[in-house]
Amino acid sequence: MSFRSTKVLRVAAEEWRALVRNRVAMIASLTLTALIVTSAILGMEQRNATKAARARYQATSDEAFDAQPDRHPHRMVHYGQFVFRPLSALAFFDPGVDGFTGNTVFLEGHRQNSANFSEARQSSLLLRFGQLTPAFVLQTLAPLLIVFLAFGAVSREREQGTLRLLLAQGLRPSELAAGKLSAYVGVVAAIAAPALLVLAAAALAGQAPPVPSLLMVSGYLVYLSIWAVAALLVSLLVRRARDALIVLVAAWMGVVILAPRILPELAVARIPTPTRIETDVAIHHALKQIGDSHNPDDPYFSEFKAKTLAQYGVEKVEDLPVQWAGLVGMEGERLTSGLFDRYAREAFAREAEQNRLVRQFGVISPLIAVRQLSMSLAATDTESHQDFLEQVERHRYHFVQALNLLQVTKIPNRNAGADPRISAAHWKTLPSFTYREPNVLQLAGDRIRANLLILVCWLAALLAGCGLAARRLGEVAR
Amino acid sequence: MNAWKADLRLLFRAPLSAGALLLLLIVTALSVAAGLAATARQEAIIERVEAAQRRDLASVTRDYGKPDGDAGNAAYYTFHLTTDPPSPLAFAALGQRDVQPYVLRVRLLGLQSQLYESETLNPELALPGAFDFAFVLIYLAPLVIIALMHDLVSGEREAGRLRLLVSLPASGRGVWVRRSVLRYLLVLGALLVPLVMGAAISRAPVAGTFAIALAAALYVAFWLGLALLVAARGRSSAANGATLIGCWIVLTLLAPALANAVLSRAIPVAKGIDLTLAQRERVHRAWDIPKEETFRPFFVKHPEWRDTPPVLGRFHWKWYYAMHEVGDDGVAAEVADYRQSLTAREVWTARLGWVLPAAAVQTILHRAADSDLLAHLAYQGSIERFHTRLRDFYYPYMFHERPFQQADFEQMPRYQPRPSSASLPISPMIGLLVLAALVSGAAVTGVRTLSSSAARE
Numbered sequence: 001m002s003f004r005s006t007k008v009l010r011v012a013a014e015e016w017r018a019l020v021r022n023r024v025a026m027i028a029s030l031t032l033t034a035l036i037v038t039s040a041i042l043g044m045e046q047r048n049a050t051k052a053a054r055a056r057y058q059a060t061s062d063e064a065f066d067a068q069p070d071r072h073p074h075r076m077v078h079y080g081q082f083v084f085r086p087l088s089a090l091a092f093f094d095p096g097v098d099g100f101t102g103n104t105v106f107l108e109g110h111r112q113n114s115a116n117f118s119e120a121r122q123s124s125l126l127l128r129f130g131q132l133t134p135a136f137v138l139q140t141l142a143p144l145l146i147v148f149l150a151f152g153a154v155s156r157e158r159e160q161g162t163l164r165l166l167l168a169q170g171l172r173p174s175e176l177a178a179g180k181l182s183a184y185v186g187v188v189a190a191i192a193a194p195a196l197l198v199l200a201a202a203a204l205a206g207q208a209p210p211v212p213s214l215l216m217v218s219g220y221l222v223y224l225s226i227w228a229v230a231a232l233l234v235s236l237l238v239r240r241a242r243d244a245l246i247v248l249v250a251a252w253m254g255v256v257i258l259a260p261r262i263l264p265e266l267a268v269a270r271i272p273t274p275t276r277i278e279t280d281v282a283i284h285h286a287l288k289q290i291g292d293s294h295n296p297d298d299p300y301f302s303e304f305k306a307k308t309l310a311q312y313g314v315e316k317v318e319d320l321p322v323q324w325a326g327l328v329g330m331e332g333e334r335l336t337s338g339l340f341d342r343y344a345r346e347a348f349a350r351e352a353e354q355n356r357l358v359r360q361f362g363v364i365s366p367l368i369a370v371r372q373l374s375m376s377l378a379a380t381d382t383e384s385h386q387d388f389l390e391q392v393e394r395h396r397y398h399f400v401q402a403l404n405l406l407q408v409t410k411i412p413n414r415n416a417g418a419d420p421r422i423s424a425a426h427w428k429t430l431p432s433f434t435y436r437e438p439n440v441l442q443l444a445g446d447r448i449r450a451n452l453l454i455l456v457c458w459l460a461a462l463l464a465g466c467g468l469a470a471r472r473l474g475e476v477a478r
Numbered sequence: 479m480n481a482w483k484a485d486l487r488l489l490f491r492a493p494l495s496a497g498a499l500l501l502l503l504i505v506t507a508l509s510v511a512a513g514l515a516a517t518a519r520q521e522a523i524i525e526r527v528e529a530a531q532r533r534d535l536a537s538v539t540r541d542y543g544k545p546d547g548d549a550g551n552a553a554y555y556t557f558h559l560t561t562d563p564p565s566p567l568a569f570a571a572l573g574q575r576d577v578q579p580y581v582l583r584v585r586l587l588g589l590q591s592q593l594y595e596s597e598t599l600n601p602e603l604a605l606p607g608a609f610d611f612a613f614v615l616i617y618l619a620p621l622v623i624i625a626l627m628h629d630l631v632s633g634e635r636e637a638g639r640l641r642l643l644v645s646l647p648a649s650g651r652g653v654w655v656r657r658s659v660l661r662y663l664l665v666l667g668a669l670l671v672p673l674v675m676g677a678a679i680s681r682a683p684v685a686g687t688f689a690i691a692l693a694a695a696l697y698v699a700f701w702l703g704l705a706l707l708v709a710a711r712g713r714s715s716a717a718n719g720a721t722l723i724g725c726w727i728v729l730t731l732l733a734p735a736l737a738n739a740v741l742s743r744a745i746p747v748a749k750g751i752d753l754t755l756a757q758r759e760r761v762h763r764a765w766d767i768p769k770e771e772t773f774r775p776f777f778v779k780h781p782e783w784r785d786t787p788p789v790l791g792r793f794h795w796k797w798y799y800a801m802h803e804v805g806d807d808g809v810a811a812e813v814a815d816y817r818q819s820l821t822a823r824e825v826w827t828a829r830l831g832w833v834l835p836a837a838a839v840q841t842i843l844h845r846a847a848d849s850d851l852l853a854h855l856a857y858q859g860s861i862e863r864f865h866t867r868l869r870d871f872y873y874p875y876m877f878h879e880r881p882f883q884q885a886d887f888e889q890m891p892r893y894q895p896r897p898s899s900a901s902l903p904i905s906p907m908i909g910l911l912v913l914a915a916l917v918s919g920a921a922v923t924g925v926r927t928l929s930s931s932a933a934r935e
Contacts, residue, residue, distance in 0.1 A: 024717070024720055028724070035732075046739075046743075053748060057748075057751060057755075060755075061755060064755075064759065068762075069766050071766070075762070075765055078762075079758070079762045080758075082751075082755065096605075097601035097602055097604075097605055100577060100599070100601035100604045100605055101599075101601045102596055104751055104754075106754070113595070114595055114596045114597075115596065116594045116595065116596050116750075116754075117594060117750045117751055118577065118601075120574070120577045120604065121577050121578055121596070122747045122750065122820060122823075123741075123742060123823060123851070124738075124741070124823045124824045124827035124850070124851055125574065125827070125840050125841075125844055125851075126734050126735075126737055126738035126830075126837065126840070127738050127742075128607040128608075128840075129730065129731065129734035129735050129738065129836070129840075130731060130734075130735045131735060131738065131739070132736055132738070132739050136735065140731065141727060141731065141732075144727065148720055152716075241716065242715060242716060242719075245716065245719065246494060246625070249621075249723065253618070253621065257617060257618075258505075258609075258618075260606035261606045261607060261608065261609040261613060262508075262512075262609050264602075264603035264604075264606065264609075265512050265516070265608075265609050267600075267603055268519070268600075268603060269515065269519070272519075273598055273600070275523060275526070275581055275598055276579075276596075276597050277527050277530060277531065277559070277581055277583055278526065278527060278530045279598070280583075281530045281531070281533065282530075284534065285533075285534075285537070288537070347598060351602075354600055354602075354603060355600070355602050355603075358602070358603070381602070382600070382601060382602045385601065418791075418792050419792050
């Protein structure tokens with residue numbers, strides 16, 4: 001080991017000794033550790049309970065569907081299916097927007113229902129203080145702890161006069177900075193360790209996907225390092241320890257508490273979204289523009305009729321070998337679903353635009369970048385929810401059309417009687433919803449990369465700043 | 479009076495104090511402006527929806543307002559708009575208005591399958607919470623107080639003036655009280671001036687504004703007392719600052735989050751899904767059972783229709799809507815249960831106010847602004863009453879087989895926004911008062927012992 005690195009390590013060891021002797025620092029660190037571990041265990045328990053509850057609901061609802069008696073297929077189109085969104089594996093670590101999105105969707109014909117019963121709508125306003133999860137602790141509280149541990153790293157030495165002494169004894173400013181830096185890299189590692197262990201244990205136990213877990217750990221390590229290096233930088237620059245603390249706490253407030261709340265205001269003010277009712281009215285209007293299946297003179301459906309008759313080579317709808325009303329129903333469903341898709345895509349695009357506006361500020365608030373990264377990796381971000389809604393809508397379409405097809409083929413076209421029904425055995429042949437969990441690395445690859453890049457750039461810039469500040473420190477001491 | 483002026487000058491000469499106060503004033507003003515903008519946006523959205531609704535109703539009237547029009551068709555295709563405009567004080571505490579729908583259309587069909595429909599919502603924007611007066615008061619005001627107070631005593635000791643200060647005869651005795659009261663009034667002024675201006679702009683009721691101001695005064699008193707208590711213990715500025723920030727984390731971030739986790743486990747609310755599933759079963763089963771079975775409970779509730787002709791064919795609108803009403807009534811117990819557990823969460827949060835000042839302020843502000851879960855339940859209740867009015871309106875047409883014509887569309891009931899359910903929750907207010915009094919009392923005692931011990935130093 002070279003002489004130079006020994007000196008760096010000596011500085012780091014000294015800093016560690018001072019930290020360990022500081023009772024408040026130790027208590028705070030242990031509390032934080034306890035919080036991360038407790039919230040992870042509670043989160044895991046909660047996730048399992050929620051997952052089981054949703055799976056149970058899904059099973060009972062699917063059984064109820066299969067157990068329906070003989071009916072006209074169109075009755076089943078409106079009896080509908082319930083779909084429950086299963087929680088992702090890493091939701092125990094970062095539940096993301098899960099509490100704010102509904103997780104229950106009712107599927108029926110010619111309607112696109114919303115996802116209902118979100119936790120936020122059913123909770124008192126306590127929920128808005130934040131959810132106690134490992135992500136919350138790491139994103140919000142851990143930076144503050146780091147700031148409190150590191151704000152006096154250099155400024156206190158300067159205040160107590162030991163700085164001049166150290167430099168006079170031949171310690172280079174860069175060595176001092178490197179030593180302090182290594183000490184706080186150690187602090188970051190110690191703070192992140194419980195979270196890291198929890199994630200590693202979860203991944204090993206098959207409770208969490210390994211690669212996203214690993215990326216999650218790296219993201220948080222970089223994020224916490226940003227705070228440590230920022231604290232060191234301020235400590236290098238500012239004359240008094242107290243001022244360093246004020247600057248850092250103010251930065252924490254702006255970056256972690258204020259910015260995330262102010263930016264959404266900006267986004268909704270800039271990019272307004274139509275309400276569900278307006279969308280419903282617009283879809284209804286657009287449908288009427290296309291055609292009215294109940295109107296015998298309607299151009300669209302007259303053409304559809306002509307085409308269908310030609311396809312079966314018959315003259316009148318009464319001569320069709322299949323049920324005409326069912327065919328009209330299928331065509332109607334095709335039209336409405338096309339419109340639903342179009343409006344849903346527009347709504348998603350607007351949401352994406354709003355979110356983009358907020359996420360752009362990840363450049364000034366690393367919290368926004370790490371929050372986004374963490375939610376993406378946990379599959380609890382807006383995009384994962386949208387992916388779920390898209391899967392649900394695809395399923396709705398297939399399920400409704402399968403029922404319509406049963407009407408077309410199983411209900412006689414003529415003389416079906418007053419109350420035509422088909423056998424209940426058919427309900428079991430219909431698909432029930434199976435959720436394909438998105439591969440987050442594919443679904444959110446770009447965002448994961450971009451946010452990691454932002455975080456790494458922050459770290460690099462702050463490190464460069466520390467280098468410059470250390471050089472200045474040397475000049476001042478001389 | 480001179481001593482007050484001198485202390486005021488001292489306070490504003492310190493860049494940290496002056497900066498913190500100015501920042502608080504600016505941020506409060508911004509939050510009030512943001513709150514006013516948010517409520518104005520909600521009102522604009524309601525207007526937009528009303529316009530869309532008028533267009534839709536006009537087209538339904540055209541299609542179904544025939545001379546031989548059928549009330550069943552009209553009821554099936556007519557959506558009725560209900561709205562829940564923000565209260566005049568909602569700007570100060572937006573509460574749940576970002577996640578709860580404040581416009582909802584209902585039809586004559588079963589209400590329980592329509593009531594929980596959600597609005598278009600960007601969850602990522604709702605996640606961090608609103609930027610409003612309540613946020614500034616609960617989270618940021620304590621930080622400003624910490625900045626102003628943490629070196630109140632230690633700053634004097636570190637500057638070597640402490641002994642001199644406490645040994646001064648007249649003005650010295652009351653120095654801590656004077657300086658604390660000064661800071662208290664300035665912090666409260668920075669909070670209340672923008673609030674009162676916002677209240678004046680939105681023509682808020684005086685009583686509600688006063689309740690919010692009172693809660694703010696007590697909350698600030700609590701934090702100031704806590705800060706004074708810590709300052710009087712005679713440790714260094716840095717140690718005081720760290721202790722107070724620790725208190726802030728526990729009281730505004732940690733304890734409420736922990737309490738929420740406990741509450742959501744202790745009072746589960748899956749019943750919402752249960753009742754929707756149960757209602758669906760009841761409504762759809764009606765297609766497979768004899769119609770008399772549906773009509774039996776219906777006629778018990780509506781004896782006035784008992785003697786109308788029975789439904790013989792496969793379908794009649796009056797049977798269809800009766801089946802929906804019976805479906806709703808069948809889950810009445812589940813609905814009551816569901817609301818009960820939602821209310822219980824709210825009640826426990828209010829009780830928490832006895833130990834958690836942040837929870838008390840949260841409860842008081844949002845209750846006064848009528849923007850909490852209880853407000854939404856009141857909205858749902860008013861929709862329910864409106865739905866009953868709809869039934870009373872449509873049923874005579876169906877049971878008397880009267881045609882439903884163009885003119886009848888104009889007779890349809892219109893939803894009138896519910897009266898405000900705002901109230902002044904006494905219990906969290908008393909809780910807050912007790913907490914503030916306890917802490918302030920302890921602080922005054924602490925300061926007294928400090929002064930005498932400092933004089934002996």
